[in-house]
Amino acid sequence: xxxxxxxxxxxxxxxxxxxxxxxxxxxxxxxxxxxxxxxxxxxxxxxxxxxxxxxxxxxxxxxxxxxxxxxxxxxxxxxxxxxxxxxxxxxxxxxxxxxxxxxxxxxxxxxxxxxxxxxxxxxxxxxxxxxxxxxxxxxxxxxxxxxxxxxxxxxxxxxxxxxxxxxxxxxxxxxxxxxxxxxxxxxxxxxxxxxxxxxxxxxxx
Amino acid sequence: xxxxxxxxxxxxxxxxxxxxxxxxxxxxxxxxxxxxxxxxxxxxxxxxxxxxxxxxxxxxxxxxxxxxxxxxxxxxxxxxxxxxxxxxxxxxxxxxxxxxxxxxxxxxxxxxxxxxxxxxxx
Numbered sequence: 001x002x003x004x005x006x007x008x009x010x011x012x013x014x015x016x017x018x019x020x021x022x023x024x025x026x027x028x029x030x031x032x033x034x035x036x037x038x039x040x041x042x043x044x045x046x047x048x049x050x051x052x053x054x055x056x057x058x059x060x061x062x063x064x065x066x067x068x069x070x071x072x073x074x075x076x077x078x079x080x081x082x083x084x085x086x087x088x089x090x091x092x093x094x095x096x097x098x099x100x101x102x103x104x105x106x107x108x109x110x111x112x113x114x115x116x117x118x119x120x121x122x123x124x125x126x127x128x129x130x131x132x133x134x135x136x137x138x139x140x141x142x143x144x145x146x147x148x149x150x151x152x153x154x155x156x157x158x159x160x161x162x163x164x165x166x167x168x169x170x171x172x173x174x175x176x177x178x179x180x181x182x183x184x185x186x187x188x189x190x191x192x193x194x195x196x197x198x199x200x201x202x203x204x205x
Numbered sequence: 206x207x208x209x210x211x212x213x214x215x216x217x218x219x220x221x222x223x224x225x226x227x228x229x230x231x232x233x234x235x236x237x238x239x240x241x242x243x244x245x246x247x248x249x250x251x252x253x254x255x256x257x258x259x260x261x262x263x264x265x266x267x268x269x270x271x272x273x274x275x276x277x278x279x280x281x282x283x284x285x286x287x288x289x290x291x292x293x294x295x296x297x298x299x300x301x302x303x304x305x306x307x308x309x310x311x312x313x314x315x316x317x318x319x320x321x322x323x324x325x326x327x
Contacts, residue, residue, distance in 0.1 A: 085298035086256055087270025088263055104265050111260040118257050138308075140273040144256065147249035 018076035021124035026053040026083030029161040033187035034080040054110035082113030124202040127156035133168035246292025270305040
């Protein structure tokens, strides 16, 4: 009887759509990571990344990404979400050389993007929480995202990004999130992405 | 007037409020330039709703969002098997006022730029 139930469960599990959301602060490297994953497995980029915060202001989706190794296979859709923050000040964008009108327009779009990212929490089945290793990880944004994922029982991996920077501090992230899986990578330099894929097989399959 | 108003709210004052009542109570005060200091914390749902509502209320020129900080303490489960952090104080203020925050495990230091307090919508 138990075997029969497992059999049925496996059938339904295979039919279940896997939506993996990339969440985190603006400029933590979500789109760079989404592009690296897409580039590795389907040969194209998903979106445009830049050093100006809130470059991604609406959710971008790449369907049917398949990652595999000798033993395992994972098929999923990548949901690259706009960075979540508690504030959006257009004046910050002026420092990056944007004109005032362009900065204001970007700020308005960013607020809508953050709402859209939060709404997508209802539809993701797994999450890569992308954290900038050079910054303090103990922020209200990260706490809020993790609290939501735990409450919804959505599996997630804390991706400690930007380890290629000399001021990256992986130990700080591990000490702040000791009960969660932390995988250090550089999305830009494509360092240690294999470690991330191995963990994705475990968490999201 | 360059002044800073801080509103201290006890947990008793909030215990009968719905989540949305709490959120709007915070946002309305913060939009006026006040810093809200609440006893206790918000639920996961309320924290998410606070961010979402803040994004809807941002008007680019006058209200650019919020800064949220918390102080926690360790609490042990009934049988003492597990520990978790419980928020004892939540501080929410206008993002353009709250400038410097130094946080340690049981200490929080904050500097508010009161020269900006008259720029906040009232």
